Amino acid sequence: MKPIYKKNLTTVALIWVGCFILLSLVYMLVLGPQRKNEKNIENVLFERKQQYQSALKASEEETKIQLKKQIEQLQNKLKDYVVDFEDSADLTFDIGQIAREQNIASFSIKAKGQGGFSKIPDCDYIGENYIDISFTGQFNKFVVFLNTLERHRPVIFVDEFTVTRSRDKRDQEHRASLSVAVFVKK
DSSP: OOHHHHHHHHHHHHHHHHHHHHHHHHIIIIIHHHHHHHHHHHHHHHHHHHHHHHHHHHTSHHHHHHHHHHHHHHHHHHHTTEEETTTHHHHHHHHHHHHHHTTOEEEEEEESTTSSOEEOTTOSSEEEEEEEEEEEEOHHHHHHHHHHHHHOSSOOEEEEEEEEOOSSTTOOOEEEEEEEEEEEEO
């Protein structure tokens, strides 16, 4: 090859490499971010279309009826676990009634705190109410009482309990104390 063709070929190759580098930089600096932005806009558009479809579906009467039924079912399910604040005072009477049905002796019950409820972190609508229970009875009565408490509606959660054995080995009556918690609707 002649030196003049070599020089022309080298010049053309350098121009092509320069253009390729320049186009790559333009793509990376201008077109790349635009493609990312385009994908973000497509995702937002897709979400908005879904919201629009949900809004259209929610405006139908059949959907409204279905949603109302679902809300009622969820509220009824919530009543299994949460007691209204006004009804929380009746809960101690319910526990006392359970103790009377089990023929538990030396039964005492008292609310922990100031009679209100304590807050649960990051929970705006539900609080906790703690109750201390103590009684004397046989171990079988303790187990039946504990089982009955845990099956109560609204649910009574047994936080902790202790059973202290009687000093007299012939005496089957043991001292038991429980700390229970109940969810209270604010």
